[in-house]
Amino acid sequence: MVELTRDDTIFKDQDVLRDSYQPTNIDEIIERDEEIEEYVSGFQPVIDGKQPYNIFVYGQTGVGKTLSTNLIIDYLNDRQQDYGDLEVLTPQISCKSLTSSYQVSIRLVNCFRDQEEELPTRGHDSGFIYEQLWAHLNDVEASHVIFVLDEIDSIGTDDDLLYQLPRCNDLGHVTETNVGVVGISNDFTFRDNLSAQVKDSLCDYEVHYPPYNAQELQNILQQRAEKAFYEGVLAEGVIPLASAFAGQDSGSARQALRILHKAGDLARREGRDQVTEQDVRDANTLIEKGRLLDELRRLPTQSRLTLQSVLLLADEGETPAKRSEVYATYESLVADVGSSKKSTRTIHNHLSQLSLKGFLTVEQKNKGSHGGSYFEYDVNQFETLEEALDDSDFV
Ligand SMILES: Nc1ncnc2c1ncn2[C@@H]1O[C@H](COP(=O)(O)OP(=O)(O)OP(=O)(O)O)[C@@H](O)[C@H]1O
Ligand SMILES: [Mg+2]
Known part of the structure; x- marks a missing residue:
């Protein structure tokens, strides 16, 4: 039986290594200065009170797309307050479990409705849903609505919305509000396979997030480790090794954080007061095995x-x-x-x-x-x- 006592040797706060942890300050995103500058500049027309760009953000999994989007949208919401003529709304949805234009549109309509008025997820024709969406966008008290659609690739080939929504002003469906779309994807084939028409609409402005190299991952881990572990707990080679594993494999900060978290957990379970390089190797093997099993199960x-x-x-x-x-x-x-x-x-x-x-x-x-x-x-x-x-x- 494992002992269940409060950990006072390894983790000061292991939550900062979890996927759900959200840095709250844009300065906490490190090694992404260029991408963030590019991304923030994409919102210049909004601050100028003009028609927004449709922004397409792409890069492999775990490279900071969602994290930086959240913090940049916070920043935009903060900056707009300086200008009395601006009222920018930024509905954000994850399309992860939504596999068609129809399902995403319903979710978007429901962003404008109280819970008791929400549309059910089936039973309407898509023309009706679009009409509802345009009506809400014309009626809403806002100068701009920027829809942030994360994991947009799950919409697959049923992508009519990705033509209609970014062009709803040009097509005359919405005349009272400036509408823009931020689409985020980690699937390169999705971007390449978009029809020319959709690509033209959705990708006015592109921001690419490349994978991190081992050095960049080290800096990211170092920053988190200071919050996560008690001082002196990590043996010297721990962070470089965890970064090297993730750097060689995927260049994903998520993977690097997982390895470090698991390594700390192994040391904690064995009641040790140091995390060693061997813990990192064991953690990496365990995580790989877990990933393999997931793939096998599928x-x-x-x-x-x-x-x-x-x-x-x-x-x-x-x-x-x-x-x-x-x-x-x-x-x-x-x-x-x-x-x-x-x-x-x-x-x-x-x-x-x-x-x-x-x-x-x-x-x-x-x-x-x-x-x-x-x-x-x-x-x-x-x-x-x-x-x-x-x-x-x-x-
Ligand atoms: N530059 C960074 N600085 C600090 N933490 C980072 C950085 N980049 C990524 N992370 C952390 O790595 C994890 C993955 O980042 P994020 O969720 O933004 O990836 P993503 O690019 O959206 O991946 P996916 O395509 O799988 O959704 C998060 O826990 C995030 O906080
Ligand atoms: Mg993401």
């Missing part, structure tokens, strides 16, 4: 069974294995677990998908003088996968 059943067949072969030293060998193992596995059996073609498809996702490696072999070729599959990161599977209830 695989469709037949794909998991395919992966498991290759794992069984690897366990017996029979890999790299041809597709026919994988299929034979798959057939007996399916019989064992009582699942339905799919065709060879389906399993071949799963094999290619699993290699694309990095679970398997694939090599093309030539048959020799008779020509033709075949593929051989093996498990990538066999030990990590096996450990992840051992730790789980994965069938």
